[in-house]
Amino acid sequence: MKNTVRFQLSTMMFLEFFIWGGWFVTLGTYLLNNLEATGGQTAMAFSTQSWGAIIAPFIIGLIADRFFNAERILGFLHLVGAVLLYMMYASEDFSTFYPYVLGYMIIYMPTLALVNSISFYQMSDPEKQFSGVRVFGTIGWIISGLVISLVFAWDAPAAREAGMLRNTFLMVSIASAILGLFSFSLPKTPPSSKGESVKLADILGLEALALLKGRNFLMFFISSILICIPLAFYYQNANPFLSEVGMEDPTAMMTIGQISEALFLLLLPFFFKKFGFKITLLAGMLAWVLRYLLFAYGDAGEQVYMLIIGIALHGICYDFFFVSGQIYTDSKAGPKIKSAAQGLITLATYGVGMLIGFWVAGEISDMYLNPDGSHDWEQIWIVPAGFAFAVMIIFSIFFKNEKLDKKSIENI
Structure with a gap:
């Protein structure tokens, strides 16, 4: 695998998990403190991850594996995701916030499989090469938490009361837009099952x-x-x-x-x-x-x-x-x-x-x-x-x- 391709895949992984870690970790704190959500409403928001996981195979199986290059779908989903994350940033109450987080997780969860597919397609020996690329996803998640606490201090008591955790959605909205555009420059990953019949099973x-x-x-x-x-x-x-x-x-x-x-x-x-x-x-x-x-x-x-x-x-x-x-x-x-x-x-x-x-x-x-x-x-x-x-x-x-x-x- 060429160093330029390794760099591209590592950057993709970094941004993919920087985005997720940059808002999902503090979501419960934000909902309880700033949108006055109940425990049940907070559960609804977190459950969108599960709905995304349930729906993701249909997006991958019906679209990504048969019709379009994986990197193009990844770019499109993250650009749409950037808009939805911004709408979450702009939401003033839970009733407006929930439809956006639900929509976002439905389009984000398939990207977890897409980044893996793109990586595996470019690797001559995935068993040895994948871990070295995937580790940048963990680094991205870690960096997002350090940025929130140590750079901007959005989770400090006074900042929480002032609603500063809202800025996490703006931060990852920008990151999602960057990854969306960057995805179109990734190496081509054609559909793996083009022309094959679709089976629900x-x-x-x-x-x-x-x-x-x-x-x-x-x-x-x-x-x-x-x-x-x-x-x-x-x-x-x-x-x-x-x-x-x-x-x-x-x-x-x-x-x-x-x-x-x-x-x-x-x-x-x-x-x-x-x-x-x-x-x-x-x-x-x-x-x-x-x-x-x-x-x-x-x-x-x-x-x-x-x-x-x-x-x-x-x-x-x-x-x-x-x-x-x-x-x-x-x-x-x-x-x-x-x-x-x-x-x-x-x-x-x-x-x-x-x-x-x-x-x-x-x-x-x-x-x-x-x-x-x-x-x-x-x-x-x-x-x-x-x-x-x-x-x-x-x-x-x-x-x-x-x-x-x-x-x-x-x-x-």
């Missing part, structure tokens, strides 16, 4: 349903959906929680989670080889339990270290379960239905699982809302901690340990 990954006949994969599939319920609590409530309890630079502090994610990804092959798939997944589930207990009993004073450790556990929480799950799915599916199996897992987790999770998180947040507008965070965090613990116990009982093939581990 292929788009939805229904061929992979045959994997559910196996007890282990069925148990893994169900656990993946269930563990997304506590995951949704983190996405929806972590930034509002850290802001409300008084942690300094909460958005910048949350980037510790992305740094941890990158570091633990390097340790994943070791855990697979040493402890096996089942123990690795159980470690990920246990990390969710510990994280939420730390959030429940930590504070921004003498126990602030508990909050920092809770954030830092993100690497184990995400990598040891979700990345491990992708590898497990890949090893079980085989080459014929590999893409269908990954699509099915994505639909089940980021679609169905997170959709349920955001709703539950919103209901629990409203249940423990104090008369003065603050929250009983101890009780809120106990709920996902207990739920994750229950999923962990069920998985440990019903999932029989099995070894993955050596090639799957080496390809992490």
Whole structure:
């Protein structure tokens, strides 16, 4: 791969995740503080990610794979996204804000698959080259959080009260316009299935349903959906929680989670080889339990270290379960239905699982809302901690340990 192409793909990844991290992390805090949204309304806003994940396969399967170059669709979607993000910036209440965030997530979620497709098409050896490009996405997410907290201080208490978090949407609107224009200069990535007939079963990954006949994969599939319920609590409530309890630079502090994610990804092959798939997944589930207990009993004073450790556990929480799950799915599916199996897992987790999770998180947040507008965070965090613990116990009982093939581990 030429250095110029590597630079283009790395820039694309950086902007792709700078945009997402630049508004999604602080969304809950903004809605609660500036649009006076309820927990249920906040859940509706976050659930747009799930609706986007559910609709994304149709956009990719019906349009991107058959009619237009991927880089052109990417450019068009991000230019439209720039307009929608600006409209979110200009919205004065939740009723006007919601249609724009829903529309935006429906067009943004397909871009996650598009940037991968564009990257893979240009690579001679994706297994070795992709991680070096994808890491710039993590860097983009981290940089967006540091810009919000340390450069502009939009999440500082006085700035939050003044509505400065609104500027995050303007910032990423500009970034989306830049990526939209930049996309048209990317190397050409023609449609992969041009001229082929469209099958709904292929788009939805229904061929992979045959994997559910196996007890282990069925148990893994169900656990993946269930563990997304506590995951949704983190996405929806972590930034509002850290802001409300008084942690300094909460958005910048949350980037510790992305740094941890990158570091633990390097340790994943070791855990697979040493402890096996089942123990690795159980470690990920246990990390969710510990994280939420730390959030429940930590504070921004003498126990602030508990909050920092809770954030830092993100690497184990995400990598040891979700990345491990992708590898497990890949090893079980085989080459014929590999893409269908990954699509099915994505639909089940980021679609169905997170959709349920955001709703539950919103209901629990409203249940423990104090008369003065603050929250009983101890009780809120106990709920996902207990739920994750229950999923962990069920998985440990019903999932029989099995070894993955050596090639799957080496390809992490």
